[in-house]
Amino acid sequence: xxxxxxxxxxxxxxxxxxxxxxxxxxxxxxxxxxxxxxxxxxxxxxxxxxxxxxxxxxxxxxxxxxxxxxxxxxxxxxxxxxxxxxxxxxxxxxxxxxxxxxxxxxxxxxxxxxxxxxxxxxxxxxxxxxxxxxxxxxxxxxxxxxxxxxxxxxxxxxxxxxxxxxxxxxxxxxxxxxxxxxxxxxxxxxxxxxxxxxxxxxxxxxxxxxxxxxxxxxxxxxxxxxxxxxxxxxxxxxxxxxxxxxxxxxxxxxxxxxxxxx
Numbered sequence: 001x002x003x004x005x006x007x008x009x010x011x012x013x014x015x016x017x018x019x020x021x022x023x024x025x026x027x028x029x030x031x032x033x034x035x036x037x038x039x040x041x042x043x044x045x046x047x048x049x050x051x052x053x054x055x056x057x058x059x060x061x062x063x064x065x066x067x068x069x070x071x072x073x074x075x076x077x078x079x080x081x082x083x084x085x086x087x088x089x090x091x092x093x094x095x096x097x098x099x100x101x102x103x104x105x106x107x108x109x110x111x112x113x114x115x116x117x118x119x120x121x122x123x124x125x126x127x128x129x130x131x132x133x134x135x136x137x138x139x140x141x142x143x144x145x146x147x148x149x150x151x152x153x154x155x156x157x158x159x160x161x162x163x164x165x166x167x168x169x170x171x172x173x174x175x176x177x178x179x180x181x182x183x184x185x186x187x188x189x190x191x192x193x194x195x196x197x198x199x200x201x202x203x204x205x206x207x208x209x210x211x212x213x214x215x216x217x218x219x220x221x222x223x224x225x226x227x228x229x230x231x232x233x234x235x236x237x238x239x240x241x242x243x244x245x246x247x248x249x250x251x252x253x254x255x256x257x258x259x260x261x262x
Contacts, residue, residue, distance in 0.1 A: 095154075095155075096155070096259060097258055097259045097260075098258050099255075099256060099257050099258035100153065100255075100256045100258075101253055101254070101255055101256070102151070102153055102156075102253070102254040102256065103251065103252070103253050103254075104150055104151065104251070104252045104253075104254070105249065105250075105251050106118045106148065106249060106250040106251070106252075107137075107249050108128075108137065108138050108139050108247050108248060108249055108250070109128040109129070109130070109136075109137025109138055109139060110137065113128070113139075114128060118148050118250070119139060119141075119146050119147070119148050119247070120146070120147055120148070121146075121147075123143075124141065124142055124143035124144075124145070124146050125139050125140070125141060125142065125146060126139050126140035126142055126244065127139070129246070136248050137248075138166070138246045138247055138248045139246070139247055140244035140245065140246050140247075141228055141230060141233065141244060141245040141246075141247060142233065142244050143233055143234075143235070144229060144230055144231065144233045144234040144235075145227055145228070145229055146227065146228045147225060147226065147227045147228075148225075148226055148227075148250065149223040149224065149225055149226070150223060150224050150226060150252045150254070151222060151223055151254075152212070152217075152219055152222060152223065152224045152254055153222075153254060153256050154222075155256050155257075156212055156254050156255060156256040157211065157212060157213070157255050157256065157257050158209060158210065158211045158212060158254075158255050159209070159210050159212075159224070159252055159253065159254045159255065160207055160208075160209050160252070160253045160255075161177060161192075161207060161208050161209070161210070161226065161250065161251075161252050162205060162206070162207040162250070162251040162252075162253075163175075163177075163192065163205070163206060163207070163247065163249070163250050163251075164203060164204070164205050164247070164248040164249050164250075165193075165203070165204060165206070165245055165246060165247050165248065166201055166202065166203050166204075166245065166246035166248075167193075167195070167199065167200065167201065167202045167203075167204050168200055168201060168243050168244065168245060168246070169193070169195035169230075169232065169243065169245070170195065170232050170243055171195055171196075171197070171198060172194075172195060172196070173194075173195050173230070173231065173232040174191055174192075174193060174194040174195060174231070175191075175192040175193040175206070175228065175229075175230060175245065176189050176190065176191055176192065176228075176229040176230075176231070177189070177190055177192050177208050177226060177227065177228060177229065178190075178226065178227045178229055179210040179215060179217050179224060179225070179226055180217065180218050180220075180224060180225040180226075180227075181215060181216045181217050181218050182218050183218060186218075187225075187227060188210070188215045188216070188217070189229065190208045190209075190210070191208070192206045192207070192208045193206045203248065210224075226252075228245075228247075230245055233245070
């Protein structure tokens with residue numbers, strides 16, 4: 001029994017020694033040679049290092065920039081659409097919904113009248129005169145029919161014509177005004193003033209109204225032709241008539257009702 005134990009112990013020592021020798025051989029076989037060490041050094045220090053990729057900030061990100069650009073374009077489109085809708089809405093409101101009063105004032109004898117001559121034809125109207133007090137200028141109507149034009153906006157309903165004139169009419173004569181109501185020289189006539197006393201040379205204001213639909217008025221190039229008709233100034237009635245009618249100013253108010261006013 002004793003010999004067996006020694007044998008076993010000796011055998012273990014032999015096995016341990018064998019294992020140790022074997023491990024030493026393996027470790028020695030794995031040791032780097034000088035050539036390998038040189039190659040490792042070159043690999044680490046001599047070969048150029050690969051540059052590191054720079055970190056990209058969010059502003060340099062193409063996707064982020066694309067999103068920001070798309071958002072800016074979207075906002076710009078919205079603003080353009082809002083402006084376009086506002087302009088169209090304003091035009092529609094101004095022309096078709098809102099009511100308007102267009103006032104045209106003809107100051108007879110002013111610089112524009114001297115250039116254009118509001119009243120015509122010119123041979124039926126005098127030159128420009130100035131009142132004794134130098135407070136106003138005027139022209140005389142020297143013949144029966146004297147014309148002027150008034151712009152009329154589409155959709156207008158009626159117009160009020162006011163005139164300031166000097167009352168030099170013979171007794172029972174009158175001022176009549178006509179508004180064109182046909183493609184030919186046809187007019188609807190209305191009394192503006194009828195002389196009923198003997199007073200002379202007084203400045204007076206009178207008015208008369210016309211209705212585009214009821215009077216069936218006719219527009220040419222967006223304008224309505226109006227005419228003064230003074231019968232007592234007709235040449236065939238009195239060849240020596242000097243009762244000319246002085247006109248200081250004419251004011252025309254054109255009423256265009258809105259959608260909710262009709």
